[in-house]
Amino acid sequence: MFANLKSMNLSQQAEYLTKALVKMKSYNHSDGERHKADFLKEIIHSYPSFNDNDNLVWTQEIPGDELGRKNVFAFLKGRSGGKRTILYLAHLDTVGTEDFGPIQGMAHDPDKLQEFFVQYGSDPEVQEDALSEEWLFGRGALDMQSGVAVHLANLLFFSENPDELNGNLLVMFNADEEGEHKGSRAALAELLRLKEKMGLEYLAAINNDFISPLYDGDTTKYIYTGTAGKILPCFSIFGRETHAGESLAGIDPTLIAAELTARISQNFQLTEKLEGELVLPPSCLYMRDDKKRYDVQTAVGCRVYFNYFFYEKPLKQLSKELGMIAEDAAIAVEHRLKGAYKDFRTVNKLPERQLDWGTEVTALDDFLVYLEQKGIDTVSVMEEARKQSSLKETDARMIAFDIVEALHQSDPEKKPRVVLFYGTPFLPANTVDVNTERGVFLKDCLEEVLAEEAKKTGEAFKVRKYFPYLSDGSFLSFDGSDEDIQSLKKNFPAIKNLFPIPLKAMRDLNIPVINLGVYGKAGHKWTERVYKPYTFEVLPEIIRKVTRRILQKPGS
């Protein structure tokens, strides 16, 4: 690869590498991820500086991964020989290409797509972009093979100009970002290992996951000093089954699920409001009852889970609020059924009957305490349920529901109940803390560079605190308390197996992540395209400058 790159300037290199990477498939949860990792290692290995022993490129296998996927690391030693290190990160996987429909065969061919979109009158904006020849199309062009390419080009630059690097550069390409973030979670062990073995001091990480216009005509480039958090609150709802002919005597769990969903899904009132930030509401991702086939009985149980973004709210508080919402939903159903039963009795002239429609709402940690007080060995129940479930289920969320249902079954009372717990994935929120010296320094470095670049290029930048979508950057630090860690672990069934996340290690690493993203439109859509002038000319320069500026930091 180096032979092809050496005669090009930086932006040509970034574009050339992007095209080469787009041509090679690396769909999430496929063999392609492994092949892409090997390819990236090969590219870096071709750089002359990586032929000696000082600078290293290697892959790290993700432990226990069924596809044998791996992360790629490259370490470039700075001239000072010091410990201070900047981390570049990007993800090597992409989403699939089903969205391309009839032209799926072209999804990895930027030139053919360019020709296609030039003719494509159905979407004038896409056509106009294609005609301008300033955009590069293709699966992953934006998300985020171009990001990988920009890091590769800058790595080459610094490896050829070591005098400009007053510290070390560690480059990390992770697998499985579009899925369960297995790559970045596994990479934490490697980062800790390097920190211990080489005494590295990670000053900051630079991610370049894509950014897009936020509204029509928006040309602002948003720079983020952190990432939004995401949690997956799950509700296991157990009702009281009844024959449909006597339905008012039972508690229909789908009714509770409906009340719950109406309170949470797309409810912007639940979203934290932060000045100047793009914040997103929760949404329902799954809602299903346990009926396997038609019969005249109401469902016994129901499973619901939500995608829930959070930013600054402590986890404990979030859990408390979710519990209160579930409580409210259960009470609404109780009142509704009570009222309906009264009407039913009056109309049908039936005698009074003692019935209770109350549903208990509990968080998993409290439920475990309750069961243990009854002498139930919850550890064994959970472990056995996990094992049984893993034999038939591959979806980690369904395994978690199976575990919670087994716990409910172990309760001799088996009352109507809603159990709140968390499922995978969990991405902590983090942002550069401007109440610390380090945070102020990083923000100043960034703002100085952006001010210079704005002057030079005419670009408008806006620095925000939280990258609004999901990002591997979430895992490089965690600022929760011990209490938060405990609360999360106790409410996340089989977290060790289903979503190993070394929260304490993340807290120790505590690497601030700045997102200087590649720029384009329609990520995850078949019209995905990256804007070449900014991404290949302006952005690599900004990343280089920010890197240099941070490494100038006096001390250590």
Ligand SMILES: [Zn+2]
């Ligand atoms: Zn991405």
